[in-house]
Amino acid sequence: MTAPARVGPSPSGGGPTPSPDLDDLTASIGDRIRAERLHRGWSQSQLGNRAGLTKKHVGAIEAGHTTLPVVRLAQLCHGLSVSMSDLLSDRWVMPERKVPRVLTPRQVQILAEARTGAPLSRIAVRVGMPRESVGSRLSEVYRLLGVADLPYGRREAAIRAAEERGLLEPAALDDAA
Structure with a gap:
C-alpha cells in the first residue's frame, strides 16, 4: 500500500508555495x-x-x-x-526622492514672503514680480520640496520641508518677514 499524497510544503521546506494575491x-x-x-x-x-x-x-x-x-x-x-x-526583486529598496540641495535666493525670498500669510498680490508687490510669476514660482518650490500634491495651504508644509532639509534658514525667513 502506498502512503497518501501530501499537500503543501514538505517539512524540509520544498513543495508548492502559495500564490501571491x-x-x-x-x-x-x-x-x-x-x-x-x-x-x-x-x-x-x-x-x-x-x-x-x-x-x-x-x-x-x-x-x-x-x-x-x-x-x-x-x-x-x-x-x-x-x-x-x-x-x-525581493531585494528592491525604495529610492529616496531627489531633493534640491539649495533653493535659489529668489525662491527663498518668495517662500519667506509666503510665510507671512500675505496674498499673492501683496507678495508680488514686495518682490517686484507679476502676481502670476509669484504663483508659478511658489508652485515650482512646492514641487521641488515634494509638497505639490498636498491640498491648499501648502505654504506651511513647504516652509517646514525646506527647514527640515536645511534648504531654508529660519533666520532668512525672519529677516524677510
Whole structure:
C-alpha cells in the first residue's frame, strides 16, 4: 500500500508555495514604479513619453487599477532605466526622492514672503514680480520640496520641508518677514 499524497510544503521546506494575491502584487509593482519615477523627479507624463505610454495609463498602473502585461512592464522599466529583475526583486529598496540641495535666493525670498500669510498680490508687490510669476514660482518650490500634491495651504508644509532639509534658514525667513 502506498502512503497518501501530501499537500503543501514538505517539512524540509520544498513543495508548492502559495500564490501571491494578484491585487497586492499589482499594487506593489505600481508603488515601485511610482517610487522610481518620483526618485527621478519626473511627472507621469514624462515617464509616459519615455516609455511610450499615456499619462493616464501610467497613472492607472501606479495606482494598481490595471493589470500589467509584461510588455508594458518592460516599456516602463526601459523608460526608468531599471531592469525588470531589479524592480521585481525581493531585494528592491525604495529610492529616496531627489531633493534640491539649495533653493535659489529668489525662491527663498518668495517662500519667506509666503510665510507671512500675505496674498499673492501683496507678495508680488514686495518682490517686484507679476502676481502670476509669484504663483508659478511658489508652485515650482512646492514641487521641488515634494509638497505639490498636498491640498491648499501648502505654504506651511513647504516652509517646514525646506527647514527640515536645511534648504531654508529660519533666520532668512525672519529677516524677510
